[in-house]
Amino acid sequence: MHMPRVLLKGARVVDPANGRDGEFDVLIDGGRIARVGRDLPADGGDRIVEIPTGLVVCPGLIDMHVHLREPGQEHKETIASGTAAAVAGGFTAVACMPNTSPVNDNAGVTGYILKKAAEAGLARVYPIGAVSRGQNGEQLADIAELRAAGCVAITDDGRPVATAMLMRRALEYTSMFDMPIIEHCEEQTLKGDGVAHEGFHASALGLRGIPGEAESIMALRDIALAELTRGAVHIAHMSARQTLDAVRYGKSRGARVTCEVTPHHFVLTDEMLRAPISYDTNVKMNPPLREAADRDAMIAGIADGSVDVVATDHAPHHADEKHVEFDRAPFGITGLETAVSLAFDRLVHAGVISLARLVELLSVNPARILGVPGGSLAEGAPADVSILAPDLRVTVSAAAMRSKSRNTPFDGWTLRGGVAATIVGGRVVYVNEQTAIAL
């Protein structure tokens, strides 16, 4: 069945890849962007959608760091539930980490993920393969095979690439595919059995600390190896101000290094360990919430362009797994359904960045780093479109989330900014009933 053309009329279009920020019409035809321009004429058969004043049309948001948990941990999340959460959060695509069970270190697992994603039919899913077989840090996974099967990057996320030698080889080897290595930076002996940021609050609560240097030491190693090999390293979920300095140093030397920051690391600090709920396992994640100086550094890095991407590190865990002693609880919180609201509230409305810069962080740059389509409303591009509601009052409700898991520290928060609708390949996959949009 042929889909009718859809004409989005009168929207504020923010499309930094094409230098657009203003009122434009967007014509979608056959799952692709057909035209973007002022006062586009409609054909008789076109569906015309008037975009209510105040909403923003932008290239589809891409979350380049999520854990969809399938295969193997479907009690936490499935590809169906995770992509439902993604589109409700305004994301048209997600890149999923390989630390599933079994690990995504072969084409069979990659193919399974893509098949499940196609069945769900919501957000696009870009699998990320493992650097090492079984993520064991010993031998390289079959990276060419992973690439051919559809992986867009490789990582041993959950832990760093184990040794400098393996990282060197992985960077050299992947350079022939022009595919980045996403690095979970953590010097493991320095992290030890730490469960929280090393500082006053962890000390007062008697929680074992993880210093920021556990992250920055590994980032410096990888930046040095990126220079040695001319390979591309993307620093995942940066949390420490020392790591930001390392990234700036690497960029100043022309190393191929990029980085991402999660919403929780630009919003929260380690004070959350004590209040409002002391030992709340929903503020336990890795890397940990750090102190105010680190949080402020992340915001400064976002403002000055040192930070390339905002990604969620969406890490769903079952309530039973989190309802334990703090040091026994797994690391991680969900993020897909809160990221846009947190970014609007704390970055755009707080005057840190423009809306165009937000679109770069959430769409243009992840598409560029992963080398995937998207990040642009150019004519001929896939019609992956996020329609955002910058002034929508959002009250976060963990119970109402599409994710299978509820482990968020933002339950009950009221934020300014949200999502109105999400369009993937020209299909409307999410409409927020609380906005006046009629799609």
Add this chain to the structure above:
Amino acid sequence: MKKDLLSIDDLTTEEIHLVLDTAEAMREIGQRPIKKVPTLRGKTIVNLFYEPSTRTRTSFEIAEKRLSADTLNIAVAASSVLKGETLVDTALNIEAMAPDMIVVRHASSGAGHLLSRICRSRVINAGDGMHEHPTQALLDAFTIREHKQRIAGLKVTIVGDLLHSRVLRSNVLLLTRLGAEVCVSGPPTFVPAGIERFGVRVSPRVDEAVEGADVIMMLRIQQERMQGAFIPSLREYFTTFGMTPARVARAKPDVIIMHPGPMNRGVEIASEVADGPYSVILEQVANGVAVRMAVLYLLAGGTEAD
């Protein structure tokens, strides 16, 4: 009093004084030929111990029995925790039997906080990981007050493994609240990050730290600390930080020496000091019963006037 005693911060300064004053009365009960009063008759108290403990568990049990409570000891071996039920499920099962109080000792910091969120019973923290051990700090304060008649203005020096010590955290909160000047000393590997915000002075030189001290409190050094490279050897620890008669001589002439136990003689403290004239270590143990009776009584709803 708040529902639970998880941290010294759960007590107001007035309540701390109330506990110490009530403990005076409780101690008198322990000196009677019949060491039992009917105060907590019909109350059920569960002592839930996830870590081995002789001193603290016995102390609570004696305190409970002297107040005529029905007590139940549950010792959970660490190995059975790994394969068995969760702390939450164990607590819910105990809670289903409607005890009045749960006294909990656990290797995880914040275990008591988790219990307090799911239990209607009052929860008393008898030591949680590296976090706090509030009744130990209360009995230490009681012992200091007995010898010095005050706490405000005293110089208290605490020496040892500051990082891993729950006794340290509770004592720092309590002693600084009551106006003592607290100095802590230990190798820098044992100093928690951000300790300057604890309101204490930190000195890596123990000789200087004990200078003019009214109270010296030693903390236990655990044998496994060599594995984490915190200290090179127990022998070297003793030479650099061990409490010897020569070091005690730098303190005030009427200094008292304290230790929460169990002691490692020849590691953190020389036997001559532990058994010497300044030592109040066994008094601490004796006072523990009276202070815990006071805490149990007050948490159960009693007032000093009763």
